[in-house]
Amino acid sequence: MQVLQSSGMLKVGSAELEYRMIGPHPHEAPTLIMLHEGLGSVGQWADFPDRLATATSAGVFVYSRAGYGQSSPVRLPRPLTYMHDEALEVLPKLLDAIGLRRGILIGHSDGASIATIYVGTVQDHRVRGLSLIAPHFVVEDMSIAAIAAAKRSYENTHLREKLARWHKDVDVAFRGWNEAWLDPQFRKWDISESLAYVRVPVQIVQGEADQYGTLQQIEIAREECYCPVDVTVLPGIGHSPQREAPETTLIAMSDFVNRILRLHGEGALAA
Numbered sequence: 032m033q034v035l036q037s038s039g040m041l042k043v044g045s046a047e048l049e050y051r052m053i054g055p056h057p058h059e060a061p062t063l064i065m066l067h068e069g070l071g072s073v074g075q076w077a078d079f080p081d082r083l084a085t086a087t088s089a090g091v092f093v094y095s096r097a098g099y100g101q102s103s104p105v106r107l108p109r110p111l112t113y114m115h116d117e118a119l120e121v122l123p124k125l126l127d128a129i130g131l132r133r134g135i136l137i138g139h140s141d142g143a144s145i146a147t148i149y150v151g152t153v154q155d156h157r158v159r160g161l162s163l164i165a166p167h168f169v170v171e172d173m174s175i176a177a178i179a180a181a182k183r184s185y186e187n188t189h190l191r192e193k194l195a196r197w198h199k200d201v202d203v204a205f206r207g208w209n210e211a212w213l214d215p216q217f218r219k220w221d222i223s224e225s226l227a228y229v230r231v232p233v234q235i236v237q238g239e240a241d242q243y244g245t246l247q248q249i250e251i252a253r254e255e256c257y258c259p260v261d262v263t264v265l266p267g268i269g270h271s272p273q274r275e276a277p278e279t280t281l282i283a284m285s286d287f288v289n290r291i292l293r294l295h296g297e298g299a300l301a302a
Contacts, residue, residue, distance in 0.1 A: 033129065035057075036052065037053075038052070040101075040102075041125070043124050044120075044124055046102065046121075048102045048125070050095070051073050051091075051093045052092055053081050053084040053091040054089065054091055055089070056090055057134070060089055061132075061133050061134045062091070063080075063083060063092070063135050064126070064131070065092065066139070066142030067093075067096070067099070067141075067142050068140035068141055068270075072197045072198060073093050074197050077274070079280075082281055083284060086288075089292065092129060098200075098203050099198060107203060108206075108211065109207040110211075118145045118149040119149070119152060119153070122145065133297060135158065135291060136149065136162070137163075139165060140270065141167070143163035143164060144167050146163065147222060147226065147229070148225050150229050151222075154230070159292070159294075159297075160234070160287070161232070161233045162234040163233065163235050163236070164236045164271075164280070165236070165237055165241055165243065165270050165271070166252075167222075167248060168223045168251045168255075169220070170212075171244055171248075175218070177243050178209060178212045181209060224255070226256050227257065229258055230257075232260075233259065233261065234263070236272050236284065237265070237272075238268030238269045238271075238275065239264050239265060239268060240268060241268075241269055242270055244270075249262055263283040
């Protein structure tokens with residue numbers, strides 16, 4: 032177990048991963064592990080992790096996957112199995128490295144898919160629940176159209192400049208995500224089977240106007256999961272509820288987290 036500071040770099044395998052630790056450490060209280068979107072990083076969560084820590088009294092651990100933020104670079108092209116690789120090779124080592132004892136995985140977009148693969152494949156009794164923001168379980172036509180549009184924006188607008196604020200190598204971050212999703216073979220990607228093996232409560236927070244996915248993703252979760260699925264659909268909100276509707280998203284997520292912690296008699300709010 033590595034000693035965590037409020038921020039720094041965490042050695043996981045051969046990579047150095049940028050992280051922030053907010054609130055009590057994993058040996059002191061339940062920890063919320065936050066997995067970012069396909070173009071995300073530690074910094075792009077802004078103050079949402081801090082507010083979640085305050086609302087739950089849990090610790091919050093946020094990190095940038097390799098190839099994102101200030102973390103170690105990756106070689107391109109990314110394999111089309113990159114989300115499975117993150118879930119089954121990197122995430123277990125990370126959870127052990129921080130000394131996780133009990134907690135909840137919180138994922139956005141790609142991060143939600145990675146969290147789902149992990150919980151549906153690894154029977155990790157430390158993980159008490161799964162909170163997913165705009166998750167992908169299958170590839171939809173509109174997802175591909177939106178990702179193709181993002182490529183055009185990256186090449187022809189100020190999108191690259193905006194993303195460069197957050198990523199040490201912005202081209203690696205963007206191309207690693209974009210090129211994998213636009214590979215014709217990626218249309219076969221489907222992790223719905225993982226949902227059938229999830230044995231903890233699941234929350235889904237979905238914007239009704241999400242340009243990257245439809246409410247079909249929620250229906251898949253409801254059909255496949257044997258565990259409770261708590262759904263919050265936000266009218267008029269797109270792919271990033273935590274940025275577009277932070278107050279509503281915070282309330283929904285903190286309510287879910289606190290309910291799970293109370294169920295297990297854990298955390299400062301358990302009494």
